[in-house]
Amino acid sequence: MNPAPSVIVFTVLSGMGFGFLALLGLFGVQGWLGFFFWGTGFGLAVAGLVASTFHLGNPQRALRAFTQWRTSWLSREGWAAVITLGLLAPQALSDWLGLGWGRGFGIAGAVGCGVTVVCTGMIYAQLKTVPRWHHWTTPAVFLAFALAGGLILSGVRGLAVIALCLLGVLMAVQWFGGAGRFARAGVTMESATGLGRIGRVAVFEQPHTGGNYLMREMIFTVGRRHAERVRMIAMVSGGLLPVVALVFVPGVAGIGLAAVTHLLGAFAHRWLFFAEAEHVVGLYYGRR
Amino acid sequence: MTCLPPHTDKKLGLVIDLDTCVGCHACVTACKGWNDQGYGAPLSDQTPYGVEASGTFLNRVHSYAVQPDDLPAQTINFPRSCLHCEDAPCVTVCPTGASYKRAEDGIVLVNEEACIGCGLCAWACPYGAREMDLAAGVMKKCTLCVDRIYNEELPEEDRQPACVRTCPTGARHFGDLGDPESAVSRLVAEREGYALMPEMGTKPVNRYLPPRSKDRPEEASLLAPLLDIKAAGLAGWLDRVLGKLP
Ligand code: SF4
Ligand code: SF4
Ligand code: SF4
Numbered sequence: 001m002n003p004a005p006s007v008i009v010f011t012v013l014s015g016m017g018f019g020f021l022a023l024l025g026l027f028g029v030q031g032w033l034g035f036f037f038w039g040t041g042f043g044l045a046v047a048g049l050v051a052s053t054f055h056l057g058n059p060q061r062a063l064r065a066f067t068q069w070r071t072s073w074l075s076r077e078g079w080a081a082v083i084t085l086g087l088l089a090p091q092a093l094s095d096w097l098g099l100g101w102g103r104g105f106g107i108a109g110a111v112g113c114g115v116t117v118v119c120t121g122m123i124y125a126q127l128k129t130v131p132r133w134h135h136w137t138t139p140a141v142f143l144a145f146a147l148a149g150g151l152i153l154s155g156v157r158g159l160a161v162i163a164l165c166l167l168g169v170l171m172a173v174q175w176f177g178g179a180g181r182f183a184r185a186g187v188t189m190e191s192a193t194g195l196g197r198i199g200r201v202a203v204f205e206q207p208h209t210g211g212n213y214l215m216r217e218m219i220f221t222v223g224r225r226h227a228e229r230v231r232m233i234a235m236v237s238g239g240l241l242p243v244v245a246l247v248f249v250p251g252v253a254g255i256g257l258a259a260v261t262h263l264l265g266a267f268a269h270r271w272l273f274f275a276e277a278e279h280v281v282g283l284y285y286g287r288r
Numbered sequence: 289m290t291c292l293p294p295h296t297d298k299k300l301g302l303v304i305d306l307d308t309c310v311g312c313h314a315c316v317t318a319c320k321g322w323n324d325q326g327y328g329a330p331l332s333d334q335t336p337y338g339v340e341a342s343g344t345f346l347n348r349v350h351s352y353a354v355q356p357d358d359l360p361a362q363t364i365n366f367p368r369s370c371l372h373c374e375d376a377p378c379v380t381v382c383p384t385g386a387s388y389k390r391a392e393d394g395i396v397l398v399n400e401e402a403c404i405g406c407g408l409c410a411w412a413c414p415y416g417a418r419e420m421d422l423a424a425g426v427m428k429k430c431t432l433c434v435d436r437i438y439n440e441e442l443p444e445e446d447r448q449p450a451c452v453r454t455c456p457t458g459a460r461h462f463g464d465l466g467d468p469e470s471a472v473s474r475l476v477a478e479r480e481g482y483a484l485m486p487e488m489g490t491k492p493v494n495r496y497l498p499p500r501s502k503d504r505p506e507e508a509s510l511l512a513p514l515l516d517i518k519a520a521g522l523a524g525w526l527d528r529v530l531g532k533l534p
Contacts, residue, residue, distance in 0.1 A: 001411075057405020057425020063301075064402050065383035068290045075383035126381065128488055129414045186487055189352075193366055194482045194496055195306075199356035204363055207316075210341040213419040217407065246389055269427040280485070281416035282367060284350055 003274035006054035012266045013115055014048025015142055017041050018084070019150025022113035025088055025106035026153075028095045035267065036091040039155065042085065049081055073126055077119035084112030117146045124273075131185040132277045137174040144170045145266055148242075152258045158244045160258070164246075168239040171269065173199045175231060182278050182288065193284040203286035219282045222274025230272045240267020290382045292375065299466035300393045300432055302452065302495035303475055307500045309459040311314060311351050311365030315451035315503045319347040319430075322450035324482035326435045328400045332423035339488075346370070346430045347451055357414050364499055367460070369451070369490030370430035371484065378409035378429075386427070394466070394493060395434055400426040414488040421531035437462070438492050465493050 021041040029037045053059045066082075068075040088109035094101035121139025130136050143165040150159035215247025223230075242258035242265075249257055281287035324330045324344055333343030347369040355361045372389075376396050380389045388402035389396045398409075405425040410418040430433045433449035436442060446453060452460040463472030473497075476479065481495035519527045 004503070039357065041453070055407070056408075056425075057420060058403065060401065061384070064385070065404060065406070068383050068385050071290045071380040072383040072408075074381065078383065091344070127411055128377065129412060142480045160298075187485060191351075191365075191487060192414075192485050193352060194484055194498070195352060195354050195364060195366075196360065197352045197498060198364075199359075202353045203350070204353040205351040207350045207368075208342075213344070213410070214416045217410065217420075218416075244461070252379050280414045280488070284416055 001274045001277045001279060002217050003223060003271045004055050005152050006051050008267060008270045008274065009145050010048045010052035011120060011142065012048070012145075012263070013044045014026055014081070015045075015146045016149035016153070016263065016266070017044030017048060018081075018113040019115050019146030019148070020153045021045060021084070021088055021090035022110040022169060023112065023149075023150045023154045024095075024148070024157075025091055025110040026103070027109075028091070028099060028103065030095055030249075032096070034092070034095040037153075038088075038096065040105050042088075042092070045081070068202065073119055074112065074123040076187055077123060079118060080119045082114040084109055084116050088095065109149070113146070114143065119144050124263075128185075129280050130277050131181040131187075131280075132143060132178040134185075135174075135177065135181065137170060137177060141167070141174050141269075142206060145238075145269070148239075149259075149262060149266065152242060152246070152255065152262055153253050157254075161243050161246055164239050164262075168235060171235060171239070178276075185280075187280045187283060188284065189283045192280065206285065214281055215285065216277035219285060221287065223272070226271060227276050230268050230275075234265050234272060236265070237261050238269055241265070290379050290385050290387060292379055293394075294335035296374075296391055296394040297374075298393040298464050299374070300395055300437070300491045300493070301472075302368070302369070302432075302449070302463040303463070303465075303472045303481060303497060304367050305459040305461070305497040306364055306366060307459075307497060308453075309349075309365040309367060309396055309455045310457055311349055311363075312456065313349050313356060314350055314454050314456055315367060315460060316345060316347050317392050318454035320345055321325075322433065322436070323428075323431065327425055327431050328398070328428070329421055330469065332421055334422055339384045344419045344428050344429060346417075346419070347514075348416075353400045359502065359504070362499065363440050368415060368417070368450075370413075370432075371398060371415055371494035372430075372432060372492070374493060375414040375489060377414075377488075377490060381408045381412045383408070387431060393464075395432045396429070397431055397434065398427050398429055400424070414485050415492075432462075436459035465495065476499075511521040 024041055053062055065075055065078050069079050087105050091105040118139045123144035124133040125138035148163040148167045151163050189201040193201055195201050241261040245254050245257040278288035331344040348513045349365040352364050354364050376389055380388050384402045384404055387409050403426040418427050421428045437447050448462050452462045461472050464470045467500050476495045479497040481494045481497045
């Protein structure tokens, strides 16, 4: 699949933002530090959501995307995000100004953050046509990124290290399991064309000499050549370096270093998530 | 509404005969021609005369070389368009309700006024039947020529999809696959028509008729009519004389 920058930015930033917001909702930070923290959380989440509208053909109608929550994970994600941000707004206000409104909004909002991130993952995991994504590890890794990112930003070193280890394990499971999933799904050129009943199928001539939307969007072969390298970057920069920074670099510098390296790793992971995923439509073109 | 109708009595669709399709791309052109000026936004092209020419089409014709175990390879032309699936994943993923399946005849359509151009439906379709129009920013797909088949302005014989009407070899058939007595259903039964990628669980309505089995070379040699030709005239005389030489 084509690794479009808008979708990568969307999933990475809003994932981290919602992870951070969930922790702020649960535990709260008061006063002006709270204002700064809440602002960062909202900023990341909203920036991601705004980025996601950049790849729309007609973004001016984006409000219509709230209508089909009964069947569409994309629509559910929209609702979850808006409700969550709405729930957390009074909590942020209360924390900042010391209004003492308890943690009810914050706790509900934290649950909402989790739901939102799962919905984001399900947009991809629901697609049978992309076997690599069609698996529980897709939302699980999204959740683990949100949790690890949130904990790093919160500066809770011990828990952040545990979350980063969990993230590392989940990424490994996602990659190992994902490698053969296309083959295991049992879709081939023979089943795609139904011509397997006659013999082995190969492309004789393509239907068009130029590219088209399908090929640009779903048959992205360039990235896969570098898959192993990007995997290393995602694992080292997303998981290992932040752990090192958190354990060995004291003060804000350690947190900052961990956050920046983790974010870079998250971008690498997400780029690969799209770039190496193969869509079954590629079978009609004899390539994936 | 992106909830699928639980059941449609009528299942309008296409039956494509891979035995007779000659890969002329006439259906591709007819489809583009009709849908460029009818239903919804026109099908735009990007740099059509440039190096990287590309454009929106609702129907594409592939050509495959199929190699049986014990026979020479066969070339099979393979038109590909929307199969108007019963369990259409392209419909349920749509966040806006722009994609829908009609309860009255099973046609899957896009309401372009509501489409935000997110592309998720094209991702959900296993068959590559949806293409985003880059000029209009909305999703395009085969409409089963809904603006022809019910169009009383057209003469009766033209109330069929443009691709079906135009096919010079009659390789495309249109009808109600929900009615077991319809001509298309009988054709499918007779020729063992099949659905594409059933493992994707989309339950396509369209069917493909497999190529008829070919003659076996040992049963009928291609040279058979030539083998017992007797040479006459000068060649015959030479044949006789040379044959006598030791
Ligand atoms: S062929 Fe693709 S676009 Fe057409 S109904 Fe089936 S899933 Fe949807
Ligand atoms: S591109 Fe349009 S029709 Fe397709 S899922 Fe998005 S809004 Fe629905
Ligand atoms: S039925 Fe109409 S829209 Fe569909 S492929 Fe044929 S000509 Fe194109």
